Amino acid sequence: MPKRPSAAASLRRAWRKGLSAVTGQVLRSARDAAHQARRTGSSDLMPDLVHGMRKTPAHPSPGLGDWVAGIASGRAGMRRFRLFRPSGVAVGERLPLVVMLHGCGQDPAGFARSTRMNRLAAREGFLVLYPEQSRLANPQRCWNWFDTESGRAQAEAALILAAIDQVCLLHGADRERVALVGLSAGAGMAALLATMHPSRFKAVAMHSGVPPGMATSATNALRAMRGSALPSASASASASASASTSTSNATGAWPPLLVIHGTRDRVVGASNAYEAARQWAEAAGAKAAPARVVQRGRRWPMTIVDFKRGRAVAATLVEIDGLAHAWSGGAAKEPFSDPAGPDATAMIWRFVAKRLALKA
Helix, strand or coil, X not given: CCCCCCHHHHHHHHHHHHHHHHHHHHHHHHHHHHHHHHHHCCCCCHHHHHHHHHCCCCCCCCCCEEEEEEEEEECCEEEEEEEEEECCCCCCCCEEEEEEECCCCCCHHHHHHHHCHHHHHHHHCCEEEEECCCCCCCCCCCCCCCCCCCCHHHHHXXXXXXXXXXXXXXCCEEEEEEEEEEECHHHHHHHHHHHHCHHHCXXXXXXXXXXXXXXXXXXXXXXXXXCXXXXXXXXXXXXXXXXXXXXXXXXXXXXXXXXXEECCCCCCCCHHHHHHHHHHHHHHCCEECCCEEECCCCCCCEEEEEEEECCEEEEEEEEECCCCCXXXXXXXXXXXXXXXXXCHHHHHHHHHHHHCCCCC
């Protein structure tokens, strides 16, 4: 007599069948929109998206889990994303989610290889979402964190939220345990997103980025990156309003922040790191604790300052002596990656895990 399938196996098959149907519908909609765009001469992101979905990029972490493709849509168009899902996740299990926003000139696979975040996720048991910027939205694949005057930055932030919502709905991410991480332009977008929607995130980490309010368009973005800009009046007013009305975190309006920056960064001035920590501290009413210097082995030394309100940490500033514009402790031979720096991936996870009430 044939063995009857278990309830778990039946649920797994039903989930996969439903997911396949949803993905197929998204792709069909994408292709239909692309055909319509060609007929009408519309210039949107659909052809770029459809072309990308036909390709199968190499899995950056083979053997550790699934590398799932997806598309999110919003008023800024559509964007691809990749999701790393560790092997062995049980049906119905809800996992923490770490959202990784790449920098200029990067894509999800390259960012995953450089940071090795997937390897950590496989070991610790969390999901990693990699939204992908399109070349049609920015020729260098930079997130348009600076373009708040036109509303493009806010629209791209909404797209990232849409990707998060989709992953929570379809792939078992826990909506109450989401952390946000970004490098360079991705860090600028992460900070903006965290201040716009503070209740959606438990923690945020900026690596070599620009804090909110330093630029409003492409014309003053370069000045902001050099560290010679001041927050706009509107951004300061928005920050004050957010701080006074939000009570989603014990430390104040915004989720706790970890800032990592190199002292030799010639792309994004290191003064932006202090400005980000200052903004978070001001919003939370936090004060700086004494600085401490830490060096592990032969890696670059770092100076760490915690900004606290009582015992709660609102922000932690990590300045790495000798690091340029690169992911600290990243994989060798990857762009924007410096293996000589302290391990930023491990630092970020220790910071995030405490806020997600997990063992780091």
